[in-house]
Amino acid sequence: MKAINLSKSLINYKKGWVAINNKNKVVAHAETFKDITKKIFGLKDKVTLMPATSDYSRYIT
Numbered sequence: 001m002k003a004i005n006l007s008k009s010l011i012n013y014k015k016g017w018v019a020i021n022n023k024n025k026v027v028a029h030a031e032t033f034k035d036i037t038k039k040i041f042g043l044k045d046k047v048t049l050m051p052a053t054s055d056y057s058r059y060i061t
Helices: 033-040
Strands: 017-021 026-030 047-051
Touching: 017 033, 026 033, 033 047
Parallel strands: none
Antiparallel strands: 017 026, 017 047
């Protein structure tokens, strides 16, 4: 599997949760998991949820 660089997409998100679509774009952001699930409910795109942080190095393998 090829590595994906999300640093440009996630640069403005330091806390809370983000939803990323299959084109690697942030489609939703919220402070809590409950709020992000409400925001993405009904979206046609499949999304990946991940916690927003100031340091994404733990996601790099």
